[in-house]
Amino acid sequence: MNIRQRELASFDQSNEEYIIGTLQNTNFKIDELENIDENSKLVSEIIESGLTGVIFKINKDAVYNLKRKRKTSKVKNIDGQLSFLNELICRSKIIENQWKFASFQNNIVKTIYANYRKGILLSEWIDGNHPKALDIDWIQDTINIALDLQKIGLFEWDLSRGNILVKDKKVKLFDFGYCYQFDPLVAYNSEGLNEPRFHALERLETRYLMLALYRYEKENGKNKTLNLFKEIKRAGIISYVDHHAYLESQGANKQVLVHFQNIIEEWRDGIADMDALEALYLKEVLRSHLLDIHDDLSGKSCTPDTLLRISHLKELTNQYTWRQIATFVDHTEKEKFLQELESFHENAIMYQHS
Numbered sequence: 001m002n003i004r005q006r007e008l009a010s011f012d013q014s015n016e017e018y019i020i021g022t023l024q025n026t027n028f029k030i031d032e033l034e035n036i037d038e039n040s041k042l043v044s045e046i047i048e049s050g051l052t053g054v055i056f057k058i059n060k061d062a063v064y065n066l067k068r069k070r071k072t073s074k075v076k077n078i079d080g081q082l083s084f085l086n087e088l089i090c091r092s093k094i095i096e097n098q099w100k101f102a103s104f105q106n107n108i109v110k111t112i113y114a115n116y117r118k119g120i121l122l123s124e125w126i127d128g129n130h131p132k133a134l135d136i137d138w139i140q141d142t143i144n145i146a147l148d149l150q151k152i153g154l155f156e157w158d159l160s161r162g163n164i165l166v167k168d169k170k171v172k173l174f175d176f177g178y179c180y181q182f183d184p185l186v187a188y189n190s191e192g193l194n195e196p197r198f199h200a201l202e203r204l205e206t207r208y209l210m211l212a213l214y215r216y217e218k219e220n221g222k223n224k225t226l227n228l229f230k231e232i233k234r235a236g237i238i239s240y241v242d243h244h245a246y247l248e249s250q251g252a253n254k255q256v257l258v259h260f261q262n263i264i265e266e267w268r269d270g271i272a273d274m275d276a277l278e279a280l281y282l283k284e285v286l287r288s289h290l291l292d293i294h295d296d297l298s299g300k301s302c303t304p305d306t307l308l309r310i311s312h313l314k315e316l317t318n319q320y321t322w323r324q325i326a327t328f329v330d331h332t333e334k335e336k337f338l339q340e341l342e343s344f345h346e347n348a349i350m351y352q353h354s
């Protein structure tokens, strides 16, 4: 366990309360919330797709979202087991900083009340939809919101489609189970300076965009896909240039500033011409799928999308020269890489969650 996991696990083992907000301005009593289930009259919808919690839509004086902690998370690793507690800690930190950036008012779900020991998290209901098309507007907003979170020391790891809602063209984030604290002035992310691979747009690409672009490519062909990818990188450059300026104004250390500058330059070079764009696309596709497959396998929580990512990697390995692929994957021999993909496939079938 790392320090964060040890701290959360020891809090979890204690009897200490963790409460956010109050029920005073609502008509709820705590035991009423505790007893909410699928038979309750107030419940108009139940969403069971989440691995950490079960979601109840509740109609009372207003429309609420009640997230009830599952007894055991469906993500079978320590971060999964601690994700509900972690989410409450992040929500508190966002509330503390709620006036720092407009995005916290506009783009982050409002927390009304949470009680860790009772496994209850009550929020406003967001009347939105998960993104359907790859519109640059919501992508740009999502990058900006993730970077605002980073500015207050929160690194959001799980920018998957299921964790993004869009309402009237406005993005809302609401799931902070895998959002970890760090100091943005001296670290790249919550892994300190050890993992420069991980950053806001990388998280969105890895968890969502590169698989969506794969589907988009099947329908629209390579050229349109590369153009859309270019738009995404342009959006990234705009947001990262602003973020870099902010970090500089706050006195971030050299290493962090150079890190962001390098990413911006890599993207600028990557969108300069079609060959560079295709090479950058291949790099981000391979990286995204490999990381996400590892993530699903480590949590023993795979889906048909995990299998799709694996088969796409096989396709690419046979489509490009091994020299092009080998630069971006941790293997020297093509056969070994294909064997590894085969074993990923077997495990991903074993770990399909219901």
Ligand SMILES: Nc1ncnc2c1ncn2[C@@H]1O[C@H](COP(=O)(O)OP(=O)(O)OP(=O)(O)O)[C@@H](O)[C@H]1O
Residues within 6 Å of the ligand: 047, 049, 050, 051, 052, 053, 054, 055, 065, 067, 109, 123, 124, 125, 126, 127, 128, 158, 162, 163, 174, 175, 177
């Ligand atoms: N405040 C909200 N308003 C409307 N819908 C919501 C809200 N919060 C969550 N949802 C819906 O419920 C689903 C599951 O919620 P959430 O992502 O918080 O659960 P989870 O168990 O933490 O998920 P994960 O599997 O990503 O860990 C979301 O994909 C979203 O569709």
Ligand SMILES: [Mg+2]
Residues within 6 Å of the ligand: 050, 051, 162, 163, 175
């Ligand atoms: Mg979620």
